[in-house]
Amino acid sequence: MYILGINDGHLATACLLQDGRVIACVSEERFTRIKNETGFPRRAVKWLIETSAIGPGDVDLVCFLGHRAFLGSMVRSEFKRGLSHISHTPRVWMRRLEYRLPSLRPVGTAGRRAVQRIGTALASGDRVKPLLEVLPVPEDRILFVDHHTAHAYCWYGSPFIGKPSLVITLDGEGDGLSGTISVAKDSMLTRIAQIDDTNSLGHLYSQITEYMGMKPLEHEYKVMGLAPYCSEYNIDKTYPVFAELIGLVDDTLSLRVKVRSQLVPYYLQERLRGHRFDSIAGAIQRLIEELIVKLVQNAIAATGIRTVVLSGGVFMNVKANMCVMEMPEVEELFIFPSCGDESGAIGAAYYGYKQCCERQGLPWEGESIRDLYWGPQYTDADIERYIRDHNLAAQYIIEKPGDMIQHVAQLLGKEKSWPVATGGWNGAHGHLATAAFWLIHLTLISYG
Ligand SMILES: [Fe+2]
Structure with missing residues (x-):
């Protein structure tokens, strides 16, 4: 059983469950190199489909994080973007007024809820469209999972x-x-x-x-x-x-x-x-x-x-x-790693998996996550090709330390520092450019 989980909001991410186990997961920022990339994670979904060799017929359910769209990134058409832009200034003025006049606050809260509902209705089509372009699944196999239910279902990955x-x-x-x-x-x-x-x-x-x-x-x-x-x-x-x-x-x-x-x-x-x-x-x-x-x-x-x-x-x-x-x-504690909305893609997929199991009368058993190495990996040959294609050898001295961990530990001991990639779901070795950069950068440090 394959379940695709999607967070199309802040730090857009896609993950794929096979029989309740995460077999692949990656954030869109890893492909676009734009930190906390928002919107439909098109490249991440494509990567999941290609690496897992699955087609639309293989996916039992696609689960989106949240009923409500992350409006900032969802609104694609000029008309809807225009509406959002026009309403911005009145919203700011209304908030200022509400702050000064507390008696207006119930009106402000009700107005905000109404705007949210309209925004959600306008943007929901925008959420499904890019999915269907990449993976044309029947619409009855698409589920919008309540945002906090998805966060809570991350419990399924706990021990x-x-x-x-x-x-x-x-x-x-x-x-x-x-x-x-x-x-x-x-x-x-x-x-x-x-x-x-x-x-x-x-x-x-x-x-x-x-x-x-x-x-x-x-x-x-x-x-x-x-x-x-x-x-x-x-x-x-x-x-x-x-x-x-x-x-x-x-x-x-x-x-x-x-x-x-x-x-x-x-x-x-x-x-x-x-x-x-x-x-x-x-x-x-x-x-x-x-x-x-x-x-x-x-x-x-x-x-x-x-x-x-x-x-x-x-x-x-x-x-x-x-x-x-x-x-x-507290006797025992589990905190889901990288527990922002990026992990909501996984929680939404866990929830969808439970729904499918119940529908098919199958047992729903959890499996504790062991590691987070769910993203793209690159071989030495890939890295060497990248270095060659970008002619990096002309600019840097490049070497590969025999024992990378030992080498890094020694540099740390000498109080050297280097950039560290943080946040989001990454592969075992991260992005190709990052991997190559590490080798080059470490070499520069080691040569003083
Ligand atoms: Fe959240």
Whole structure:
């Protein structure tokens, strides 16, 4: 049974399951070399089809991440793009007005929901069209999987299948939500709580990233990395600004917010004036760590389950993950690797696999993922051809160290450094150009 999973939003990715096991997965950025490439992952899907030698008739189901399109990348026609462009300025003005006049906020929220629904309806055809161009499957074999259900189904790749687990998802937003808490028992996943996208921890972190002049949905790791440079004394001064904005309602699984996520930029502009950049990073990081730990604590108290699975973009925050790992209440922990929307392609496919198994009366058994080497691989001959075709030998001294790992370790020991490719699903050896570059670059370093 073949299931194709597709994330056509941020960090577009495609994956292929064969009988419930990931046999191939790659992000579009690996082919286009555009970081966090969004939109339909055309080249990734083509690569999956070619390497697996499958045709439209072989695919049992194609599962898209989310009912709602990632509008920024989905809207293809000039007319729809124009509509989106024209509505931008009124939307910004409406938000400003809402922030100043709280009585308008229910109207603003309702208006936003309506715009989202219209946008989804307009863009849904745009999502299927590029798939049919690459893989003409019958439309009854296409499924749109709820965004957070897909994140939660990443649990299927954990080593905890068969034992009761607590599955927590947190991200910016997807299909109207920014988080869910579910209980996994046997092959059933039951959602017990959800967090609206108007109260989004993921959005808040991205908005801080943007407020500090960095790129949202990409540079959050820099805010996390900046946080420990601030003294506790300075963090204490900025922390109340965020604690006042968002927090957990006592011992529940719900968040309370002062202003909804879409209005937070105005709150930040008003309240963060005069606060140091490192205090802001330190304070938001402290708040995120505290809230996540408290949320996990409350969920464990409510369910009595101490085996925890985390998924969704917020858990790219490794420092917060470390706090969860160190909680005495947590017995076992699994965090899906590269757990942003790129892994949503896999979660959506896992969900689709379950649907197919149920329809055909087959058992649905999980298989823990072992590694992430699911993308393109390149042989020495491929690399040598690339070097030759691009005449790189004329510009660089090229050699291949006998023991690459030993060689790299020695360079690290000498405090040498080199670029590191991060994020997204990659192959064992990455992109051909990257592989060649590594050889060349290492050689240059080794020659001093
Ligand atoms: Fe997500």
